[in-house]
Amino acid sequence: MNVEIFVQNVKHFATLKGVSPTAACKESGVGTSFLPDVKRGRQPSIDKFERLASYLGTTVSELLGEADPGLGGPPQRYLVMRFNGLSPESQDKIMTFLEYLVAEESKKNVSDSDTKGNK
Known part of the structure; x- marks a missing residue:
């Protein structure tokens, strides 16, 4: 996992949701120390990634930078x-x-x- 990309994506999706990254972590239930822990090299459970992604309205793959969120759909983030x-x-x-x-x-x-059906 590229930590820098992950943290950048969390900040991006939190901004789109209108909250700070810390508030997103707290409100999603992963805890306010989630991002600092990840930055220090701690590997959280997939459950925490899933909870944060769900709260932010995205996927774990998009948060990790593995998937292009703009493929095949409307410009949801902009909206x-x-x-x-x-x-x-x-x-x-x-x-x-x-x-x-x-x-x-x-x-x-x-x-x-x-x-x-009538034809």
Whole structure:
């Protein structure tokens, strides 16, 4: 494991979530000494890596720098960063609009499958 890349990735994902790396470690349950321990060469359990990755909304592979998080998907980190920069009121509006879009897509998919089934 490249410790420098790991620590850099934790800082990056914590920033996207709108918290400090120390707060991310504490709130994920891995403990506030997690990053200093890793920097000193201590090898934590995979469970701790998984808890931190889950809290940060990523994968262990992405935290370790083994996977490219930008492959094949929307620019999620950018969206999360922008969302976190909004006021709570604006975040509520975005969530309402998102739920509307999901409902519309769901209706469209049901309608499309009904049309295909009648042919």
